[in-house]
Amino acid sequence: MMGTGESNAGKGITEITAENFAYLQQQIYRESGIVLEAGKQYLVETRLAPIVRRHGLASINDLCAMMRATADKELRRQITEAMITNETQFFRExxxxxxxxxxxxxxxxxxxxxxxxxxxxxxxxxxxxxxxxxxxxxxxxxxxxxxxxxxxxxxxxxxxxxxxxxxxxxxxxxxxxxxxxxxxxxxxxxxxxxxxxxxxxxxxxxxxxxxxxxxxxxxxxxxxxxxxxxxxxxxxxxxxxxxxxxxxxxxxxxxxxxxxxxxxxxxxxxxxxxxxxxxxxxx
Missing domain, CATH: 3.40.50.150 (Vaccinia Virus protein VP39)
Incomplete structure (x- = not known):
């Protein structure tokens, strides 16, 4: 499987490598304490795709490369907030x-x-x-x-x-x-x-x-x-x-x-x- 340094040609916008998934697990845990469990690649792909498009990138792997290359706190905030589950309702229980x-x-x-x-x-x-x-x-x-x-x-x-x-x-x-x-x-x-x-x-x-x-x-x-x-x-x-x-x-x-x-x-x-x-x- 290709790492972040390889070409993403032929990859869809929502596909993520194992290396980058592990990287996001670490980053999200550090920023929020939230555990992104193994096998949740689909969740990452769904929730981060809008951020990928917003920044004009070709894939989530490119987004991870951007994270590694910059200390942009706003980018990290956007990614962390996108991965937080916001399930709630009136008068639950x-x-x-x-x-x-x-x-x-x-x-x-x-x-x-x-x-x-x-x-x-x-x-x-x-x-x-x-x-x-x-x-x-x-x-x-x-x-x-x-x-x-x-x-x-x-x-x-x-x-x-x-x-x-x-x-x-x-x-x-x-x-x-x-x-x-x-x-x-x-x-x-x-x-x-x-x-x-x-x-x-x-x-x-x-x-x-x-x-x-x-x-x-x-x-x-x-x-x-x-x-x-x-x-x-x-x-x-x-x-x-x-x-x-x-x-x-x-x-x-x-x-x-x-x-x-x-x-x-x-x-x-x-x-x-x-x-x-x-x-x-x-x-």
């Missing part, structure tokens, strides 16, 4: 939101030591559906800006730009958003649904690398870090969970995805079981 509404938020409001707002964090927020779902829950409970503050963070600035706009396609609002909330909190503009300011203004968004300390962002009473850890190796998962715990109040709650666990950090959290779901209370 509804039983978790129901427990937040009926038990966790009321409990956290009662245990506040002052009149400060509850501080909530949607970590790996992507295009904002998770953070806005929490804002809708708060609004439905009658909680105002003085009662609760919500921060959404992500490594990819491109998805944060979309989150701030709060404009969603019909397909996106069809995924998980109850029709009553669509009518109540969104307005139709052309082919998109736009979240009303009364909800959008409750959430702020900021770029953050989960591998880094989040103490300056918190401390938090409630953290959603769901379906994020699955993209990292075991060492990075533990690093992220330690950073999350250090940014939380004792007694605060952490949500993980349904298939994610705390592994060897159980001494920092106590599992709280409620029917089919499990929340983790910071010790």
């Amino acid at each position: 509804p039983a978790q939101y129901e427990l937040v509404r009926t038990r966790l938020l009321p409990e956290l409001l009662l245990q506040r030591r002052s009149a400060r707002p509850l501080n909530c964090w949607s970590a790996g927020t992507s295009t904002g559906q998770e953070a806005y779902s929490l804002a809708i829950v708060a609004a439905e409970m009658g909680l105002g800006p003085l009662d609760i503050e919500i921060l959404g963070t992500d490594l990819a600035e491109s998805v944060l730009e979309r989150a701030r706009l709060a404009r969603y396609s019909q397909l996106e609002v069809n995924r998980g958003l109850p029709s009553a909330y669509l009518v109540k909190y969104f307005t139709r503009q052309g082919l998109e649904w736009v979240l009303k300011d009364e909800i959008r203004s409750r959430v702020r968004f900021q770029r953050h690398d989960l591998r880094e300390s989040a103490r300056h962002l918190g401390p938090f009473d409630l953290v959603f870090c769901r379906n994020v850890l699955i993209y990292f190796d075991a060492e990075t998962r533990q690093q992220i969970l330690r950073q999350v715990r250090e940014a939380m109040y004792s007694g605060g709650y952490l949500w993980l995805g349904a298939v994610e666990t705390l592994s060897d950090l159980k001494e920092k959290f106590a599992a709280v079981h409620a029917g089919p779901v499990v929340a983790y209370r910071a010790r």
